[in-house]
Amino acid sequence: MKVLLATEKPFASNAVNEIQHIIESNGFQFDKIEKYTEKSQLIDAIKDADAVIIRSDIIDKEVIDAAPQLKLIVRAGAGYDNVDLSAATEHNICVMNTPGQNANAVAELVFGMLIYVLRNYFDGSTGEELRGRRLGLYAFGNVAKMVAKIARGFDMPVYAYSPIMTEDDLRKEGEYGVIPANSAEELFDNSDIVSLHMPLLEETRQCVNYNLLSRLPQDGILVNSARKEVVNEDDLMRIMEERPNFRYITDIKPDKHEEFAAKFPKRYFATPKKSGAQTSEANINAGLAAARQIVAFFKKGDETFRVNPK
Structure with missing residues (x-):
């Protein structure tokens, strides 16, 4: 079971370390792609992932089509309009957010x-x-x-x-x-x-x-x-x-x-760039919540924060 952390705008390093610890301590494989500049890089990284944690990264139909094993997308944050919910539902992929963390x-x-x-x-x-x-x-x-x-x-x-x-x-x-x-x-x-x-x-x-x-x-x-x-x-x-x-x-x-x-x-x-969630505390809160939701989804079938229809 592979969990990918895909963030063009990375989490703080301490948040990444905590996310990795949660994922690996529960027996899952952890991989990450940060500061990528081309969509093709994301597509290549996600092709064998079972779950992905993202921030404002765009997960559209092309990305979803390229990930046949993908079962779960977790947007670390409240908004999720950067994910194609219809395409996710068509592929039987659960999409979650992490409300309240930011x-x-x-x-x-x-x-x-x-x-x-x-x-x-x-x-x-x-x-x-x-x-x-x-x-x-x-x-x-x-x-x-x-x-x-x-x-x-x-x-x-x-x-x-x-x-x-x-x-x-x-x-x-x-x-x-x-x-x-x-x-x-x-x-x-x-x-x-x-x-x-x-x-x-x-x-x-x-x-x-x-x-x-x-x-x-x-x-x-x-x-x-x-x-x-x-x-x-x-x-x-x-x-x-x-x-x-x-x-x-x-x-x-x-x-x-x-x-x-x-x-x-x-x-x-x-603001020069969207800054609402740009605090170390929010970074950690949203990232860790996403990691815990992935663990709960695969171990308990927990879909509490699902945002797309089944």
């Missing part, structure tokens, strides 16, 4: 970016504070819950809307102290800052549009640590052109990054 790292980055921008990139000029600003959370999964916890320390009222949770569901999450919104429109109506935390699905693609953005105040702030595709970039550009104090903060460079940067240099910030 949540704190992403949540802390949300506030790091907000403070950086509100303090004018620490250029010494007079900035602004977070205290008292209404924070809206669009979706309420693991990351959003951590954002809500941190926001309480800033004395921020927190609203939350989830398409898959009712208002009663949100009220039951009492430890997070959120005020439920019954629609995305209501969320934006009641927020000064909206932070996006939804996965990329067909129903969420470009769901943040002009109608929603126009409901934020003139100096509203949109924060995106989810996926670039959930925002309609043309609509966002229009709002920022109409409102000279509107700001966009993102951990994922939009397709129109150069245009945003040129037009709104003081009101637009994007």
